[in-house]
Amino acid sequence: MEQEDGENPEMSIKSISQIIKILKKEVKEFENPVITNIEEVSRTPFMVLISCLLSLRTKDTTTGPVARQLFREAQTPKEFLKMPMAKLQKIIRPVNYYKTKSVRIKEICKFIVKKNNGAVPDTFEGLMALKGVGKKTAAITMVFGHKKPDFIPVDVHVHVISNRMGWVKTKNAEQSMDELMKVMPKKYWHDLNELLVLHGQNVCFTNSPLCSKCAISSYCPKVGVVKSR
Numbered sequence: 001m002e003q004e005d006g007e008n009p010e011m012s013i014k015s016i017s018q019i020i021k022i023l024k025k026e027v028k029e030f031e032n033p034v035i036t037n038i039e040e041v042s043r044t045p046f047m048v049l050i051s052c053l054l055s056l057r058t059k060d061t062t063t064g065p066v067a068r069q070l071f072r073e074a075q076t077p078k079e080f081l082k083m084p085m086a087k088l089q090k091i092i093r094p095v096n097y098y099k100t101k102s103v104r105i106k107e108i109c110k111f112i113v114k115k116n117n118g119a120v121p122d123t124f125e126g127l128m129a130l131k132g133v134g135k136k137t138a139a140i141t142m143v144f145g146h147k148k149p150d151f152i153p154v155d156v157h158v159h160v161i162s163n164r165m166g167w168v169k170t171k172n173a174e175q176s177m178d179e180l181m182k183v184m185p186k187k188y189w190h191d192l193n194e195l196l197v198l199h200g201q202n203v204c205f206t207n208s209p210l211c212s213k214c215a216i217s218s219y220c221p222k223v224g225v226v227k228s229r
């Protein structure tokens with residue numbers, strides 16, 4: 001396989017179909033990231049929204065079990081509203097900022113039940129209008145909850161890898177989402193999130209990427225460049 005000119009985003013993106021193919025093969029050995037796991041288990045936009053809120057600034061390995069326990073107790077906004085705050089906080093205590101998250105969850109449930117006919121907003125703007133919901137949560141809810149693949153959810157892994165690969169030059173995940181949606185052919189949007197999250201969780205770690213074990217290293221301009229802390 002020839003080395004692509006990874007410093008040139010256009011050249012790098014020309015290889016995207018090959019990169020996706022390689023990553024699809026690579027990730028078969030990995031576990032699914034928490035959001036797609038929960039999507040598979042729950043299949044409602046509300047549960048995807050809640051699991052994503054829980055996952056903010058929290059390790060996936062912590063979020064998964066907490067979300068599962070929570071959904072055993074309640075699955076709809078109405079059921080969440082009936083749950084006493086103390087009980088909600090006790091269940092979600094392992095996730096970071098659990099107190100703030102519990103307040104946001106209750107506020108969101110109240111809005112959905114009282115002002116939105118019990119339905120999770122099904123537009124990006126509608127979701128962004130909810131307190132505590134940012135671009136990443138809105139995009140994940142649209143794509144995995146409402147099954148509207150018009151967005152690329154970008155978490156820290158997608159952001160870091162997209163910059164290392166030279167597809168974008170951005171400072172944060174929100175900018176990366178905007179830029180990726182400009183430069184990536186739409187047919188790859190759905191795959192991109194899951195594949196890059198898994199690649200980031202298992203190989204291209206934020207601090208110390210395992211370049212020697214990376215299946216797409218021949219396409220990466222940063223191979224061997226990012227050192228361990």
Ligand code: SF4
Nearest residue numbers: 204209211214217220
């Ligand atoms: S070569 Fe290294 S930096 Fe580049 S994608 Fe692979 S693990 Fe990440």
